[in-house]
Amino acid sequence: MSLKTFTAALIAGASLIAAPAFAEDVKIGVTPGPHAQIMEQVKPIFEAKGHTLEILEFSDYVIPNEALSTGDLTANSFQHQPYLDNQIADRGYKIETVAVTVNFPIAVYSDKFEKFEDLPEGAKIGLPNDPTNGGRVLLLLESAGLIKLKEGVGTKASVIDVIENPKNVQFLEIDAAQLARTLPDLDAAGINTNYAEDAGLDPVNGSILRESPTGPYVNVIAVRSEDKDLQWVKDLVASYHNDEIKAFIETEFKGSILAGW
Numbered sequence: 001m002s003l004k005t006f007t008a009a010l011i012a013g014a015s016l017i018a019a020p021a022f023a024e025d026v027k028i029g030v031t032p033g034p035h036a037q038i039m040e041q042v043k044p045i046f047e048a049k050g051h052t053l054e055i056l057e058f059s060d061y062v063i064p065n066e067a068l069s070t071g072d073l074t075a076n077s078f079q080h081q082p083y084l085d086n087q088i089a090d091r092g093y094k095i096e097t098v099a100v101t102v103n104f105p106i107a108v109y110s111d112k113f114e115k116f117e118d119l120p121e122g123a124k125i126g127l128p129n130d131p132t133n134g135g136r137v138l139l140l141l142e143s144a145g146l147i148k149l150k151e152g153v154g155t156k157a158s159v160i161d162v163i164e165n166p167k168n169v170q171f172l173e174i175d176a177a178q179l180a181r182t183l184p185d186l187d188a189a190g191i192n193t194n195y196a197e198d199a200g201l202d203p204v205n206g207s208i209l210r211e212s213p214t215g216p217y218v219n220v221i222a223v224r225s226e227d228k229d230l231q232w233v234k235d236l237v238a239s240y241h242n243d244e245i246k247a248f249i250e251t252e253f254k255g256s257i258l259a260g261w
Contacts, residue, residue, distance in 0.1 A: 137190030
């Protein structure tokens, strides 16, 4: 073997040794706003482990799970566990949670009233039109004494479960991504924090009613069931559950979004 050939072989061997054994090109689906912002901070930490991360934004809550199920995405990070559970039950997805991420306490906003108790008789209140988040807002309204729901409906509460409505408020079920835009046409609306932040609303100081930060609604990273034990999944979770990411969440969102780990 010539010296030149021997040297080339050494270089090739060194390259193989240096290459990560389980490198993965990951496509992760997120919603615009905080989920996307946080994932941009996760990206360099994850890529330092030898992988690549492409962040794809979706404007609704349906496509990211469908795209993950069909293989168009490798993971997603946009939803809480009750919503994922509902999607799996309804659509049969083989998708599993691999990590918790952040908690977005949902809140009620109004352009017309400064206090929740000022909502008038017959007020028009917007709700997310997906079952889990719509039920979440109804539970929040019940906790504030505005309505009463059938006993035991829990997070799957819907408008038909309202059994007492002393102010005769009207509920309008609207796509979650559109609620902030329609707020001027409503008396109030329950808006998910990621969409509220994206619309320039202040969840801490600008809402008239806010959910307790504790509860079942911590958001999650989901992958296909067949992938859950792969090395890149472990690396993605470790990259997210990083002190730098927790510090970013605390500094950037100032209490409107809370680390869930």
